[in-house]
Amino acid sequence: MTTKTELSPTARESKNAQDMQVDEVLIPRKVPSLCSARYGIALVLHLCNFTTIAQNVIMNITMVAMVNSTSPQSQFNGSSEGLPVDSFGDLSKAPKSLSAKAPVYDWSPQIQGIIFGAVGYGGILTMAPSGYLAGRVGTKRVVGISLFATSFLTLCIPLAADFGIVFLIITRIVQGLSQCSVIGGQFAIWEKWGPPHERSRLCSIALSGMLLGCFSAILIGGFISETLGWPFVFYIFGGVGCVCCLLWFIVIYDDPISYPWISTSEKEYIISSLKQQVRSSQQPLPIKAVLRSLPIWSICLGCFSHQCSSYITATALLTLSCALSTLCQSGIYINVLDIAPRHSSFLMGASRGFSSMAPVIVPTVSGFLLSQDPEFGWRNVFFLLFAINLSGLIFYLIFGEADVQDWAKERKLTHL
Template sequence: MATKTELGPIARERKYTQDKQVDEGLIPRKVPIVCSTRFGIALILHFCNFIMMAQNVIMSITMVAMVNSTSPQSQLNGSPEGLPVDSFGGLNKAPKSLPAKAPVYDWCPQIQGIIFGAASYGAILTMALGGYLAGRVGTKRVVGISLFANSFLTLCIPPAADFGIAFLIATRIAQGLCQGSMHGGQFAIWGKWGLPHEQNRLCSIALSGLLLGGFTAILISGFIIDTLGWPFVFYVFGGVGCVFCLTWFVVIYDDPVSHPWISASEKEYIISSLKQQVSSSKQPLPIKAMLRSLPIWSICLCSFSHQWLVNTLVVYIPTYISSVYHVNIRDNGLLSALPFIVAYITGVVGGYLADFLLTKNFRLITVRKLATILGSLPPSVLIVSLPYLSSSYITATAFLTLSCGLSTLCQSGIYVNALDIAPRHSSFLMGASRGFSGMAGVIVPTVSGILLSQENGWS
């Protein structure tokens, strides 16, 4: 990963070195990160990401119940009853049919792929814009409004599906527009709250909410579908998001100066620490310099390849387990959720480990490269190995869990790298790189839908 780029005045105006060695003499007495206001900001962003991811990923588990069959080899107009074998190899002891009031639809794998990818269609359009706007008007407004809109649209998914596939796809695209703004816009806050030697931890805490959201949504959704029907999954998580918006607008502030409850010592500590960074958000974007920057293209390409892996895991774990191992909906939720809780733990630990290595005089570029390689290469190898393990769901689940868990190490690699190379424009660059990588979210479901329509599609 890159740690320096030639963006004209951006590179010249940086006051700290390539390896972020902060002049401790210029910083007042340290305020511990635990129980601090900046830690609270990271936690609120954690729960924001939790809700956003939950609202996105529930489509992957509800799809098992929304369609007549998720298997490309089954008849599309067959009964949704009876995934005949449970996760322990015996007769299915779960209810033999889903709640009667939950409708089912005749959607082929290609249509399912379009539905899965529709959110990414919108997201790639607004990630860079969300980062730019957040740098101008603040993360509080951009992310808060987007979170409320995304939550409202989640409530609209069941009626949109009843109106027709076109309405459902349009709703999913609108959700993607909101999610893209949330993804890109949240990084701007760390330019004013994230100390150089704490950014890995704070970003990892915030981003790990995505994994916990995926775990919780898939785990709970299986039980909700089994008892109430799939529409209530969207009602529950959409309602939670709307309520959380109240907390967001009350607690989040864009900088320590405007925060009404921060202690004077912590405010002075943050402001003094960040004086060494360029903080002006009113400078014009050096677009030409960015387009010529190899480090920025490196971030974009690495993000794209990693998002290809992540989208494959998030979208198709429940469908894979259902189609290949014939697990009932409730046990499917349990097995599909396991990889995400492991990823959640790994993501948080990885952030602390990255900061620890930096305190031990590891070069920043070494830490970024190590995190990116470990978060991309081993998980990809494990996924490629899955077709050879179809006889054992235990081994397959273990490989999925390891792959998903290791993938979060990239949070301390490519996903915070823009803070290193161009802190003044980091929110825009993070949004732009996530928007570029968001194309993987469009391509993966489309390609996968075509492949799954073929004989032996999972191989």
């Protein structure tokens, strides 16, 4: 029989005093973050996110060099070797800095939109399962294998494009499966590595690699395409990913107990911090409560609206937009750790998986709008993105929360 016991005022005061003494004993001595293992883990994740997002973005940069025509009358899939000619057919006036061995293709705006969006199809399918799988089998395996897969496929993109548009789209879809597994699977590591009051900071350090990767790809991608040819952009970033994958398997461990290079004081600090969390691995995920939770939907819609604008930004506002995007990384993307720490790995993957629909929808819709009106189509694209971002912001401001939800709390009963 399950009942709730009532304590007398004297007994309650005695119990509170004992709890205060226990809390004072359990509070661990904080270990400095400089040169600590947990912040080293965050920096390695920063590098992994840098590589993954850079591999995702470089197609947006190289597309300019990969096509020799953006008119709607272009062929579905055609390629020509050598330098692109100008509008009058004079080869001598073509940019001489481009590599003569880099092929160019006749892809219409619709086809380019499909190529851009193909990488997002995988995110819808794998983001949430990768977070759940990482919580079960370990982040090291899920993220490490996925990072190697996306790096290898990045190296294969020039060959896939040479084989044809179908091979390229398939490669991009599989690459999206791998990239979203890296992003969705990494959050589970903080359940064992991140002290509760440091998780937001550690996640922010790791996620900031995405912004740096996007910035770096935009900064040097065009330069590499112009000097060496666009295939070398994929070769360089794919090679960096392979090196990063090797570093990942050497440095990363799923928990501090098995980590060979951690100090005893830091290990005790992390373990004792996590012991203060009341959690039960046998409590199932309350699916119905999650689907009815407006804070969860506010996170999903906020991530979706943010993803709608990481890739199509006016040049004049690009720097400002990227700077403001860091506020989303330290707020909305890790909000799940605040409202449902018990189920954070799955729900983070689910929210990011929901937002992965944006990289699929936006390039496709943008390509359609541009094909209908090549001169003023961008105006409609920006108006649409503004409406989506504003709607996501308003919904998040109304329904977003930072307190642990009732359905995510431990149910404690007294058995007599």
